[in-house]
Amino acid sequence: MSRNKGGRPPKNEGQKIKQAHLRLTEDQHKKLMQLEDQIGLNRTDLFIKRVLENQDFIITKDVLIQLAKVGAEMGKVGSNINQLAKHANTIIKNHQLPPEIVAQYNDLLGLHLVQERELYKVLRQMYRVMKN
Template identity: 40%
Template sequence: MAKDELFPRKIRRFELRLSEPELHQFLELEKSLGISRADIVRIRVLKNSTKMLVNAKDLMKQLDLIGAELGRSGNNINQLARHANVLHKRGMLGHEVTTEFNSLFTEYLKVQQELEKLFRQILRLMKG
């Protein structure tokens, strides 16, 4: 397949009239997404008119915060498990504590699985 077939030359111009506030908003969008104005229009209007443009920088920042929080949760769970093991070896671990821990851990695993599903959906949307 020839290069021109994959990436046809852009020879037509399209003019868009905007108010000053709209222009500033558009320029901010271009800056935050890190893609050209022409690509914003092409993506939004021609390719994926039903999909939403995403500020990748903000999204990655939020995903990083969620990942850090998951890491802290994992560390806390490991600390609790170690402490429970010590108490168990000393015969000081009550049945109600084990039952409550298992219940909370099961709920944590459900939330983590739901987050994984949402992350996969986000990645699919970002790919387009």
């Protein structure tokens, strides 16, 4: 039969038990409060990410809203590209499509693909930051 030792169990490792206090001017405090509101993190998490983890880039609510808009626009661009390709194929079947238009379309599609790859790189970086 085990005996109840009583008392509080020991704290888990990694649990936040230490405090750090800052002295700020009124202006600094206002900036800190604005930063908290913009980013959507409390002071502790903000301090840990910016100071201790040297994280320059923090995902804010505004960034997520902008990403949603960019994603929607990318979908619209993709639909437009598909419609143009279908239209071009229809024209080619009926009569000759000028080669300048095909070259211009290919150039614009190539530019779109380059920009899409760059966007995906940024999104992967942001995902890594959010994951940690």
